[in-house]
Amino acid sequence: MAVTMSKPPKKTTVKRTFTLKAFRWRSSEERREAKRKIDAIRRQADAAHMELVRPVNTKALRNPKVLFGLLAALLFSGALVLNILFRAPAQQAVNKESVQGQINRALKNVKTLAVATTLFRIDTHMWPRYTEKHPYGVWEVRRNYGVPGWKGAYVKWISNDPWDHPYVYEPSDSPFTAPTIFSCGPDGLPHTEDDIRSEPEDFICDKGDWRPQPTAADTPLTPNKDLTHE
Secondary structure (H helix, E strand, O other), rough: OOOOOOOOOOOOOOOOOOOOOOOOOOOOOHHHHHHHHHHHHHHHHHHHHHHHHHHHHHHHOOOOOHHHHHHHHHHHHHHHHHHHHHHHHHHHHHHHHHHHHHHHHHHHHHHHHHHHHHHHHHHHHHOOOOOOOOOOHHHOOOOOOOOOOOOOOOOOOOOOOOOOOOEEEEEOOOOOOEEEEEEOOOOOOOOOOEEEEEOHHHOOOOOOOOOOOOOOOOOOOOOOOHOOOO
């Protein structure tokens, strides 16, 4: 059985007509008024353009007031530039002096703590303890943690160093040698080149000598229980 294909119906198009009557000027007077407005806009645009490309008025430059104003502006700009150029080295010098002042203050505090530990040693016959059982360290010169003979406080307060790091106390291996007190310095790391450390002579004061003296028989003194770290 044959199947015949019928043609699709044709699309019908509807023609639409537009009138330009609404877009046309209704009278000659309206056309003239519109032309006047357009001309006025063009004149304003030309005037703005001429204002932008107008040459410099050289007569104004011969005015003393104008010249004085320009000279004052140049002087002010020059002073500002010189201030910026010379202020940077001066600021660097101030910062260097500030760092040196911090180092001097840390060194003074280290020596103060060294003298305090010496007084502690003279009264108690032992150095401040820093062990797992007694982790007090240099704080024993500020508070009494049950040490016989303690007559402190040997300092009023123990603060951090100028870089806000605590001072480090390292006990000595022998009661006959002084411990070490130091600041970690600007980098905040111990045992580096910028550490500010105490010296053995910092532990000598005018109120006594902590160092053991030889006996009458001129025999070396051996450490006893009171002189050892717990």
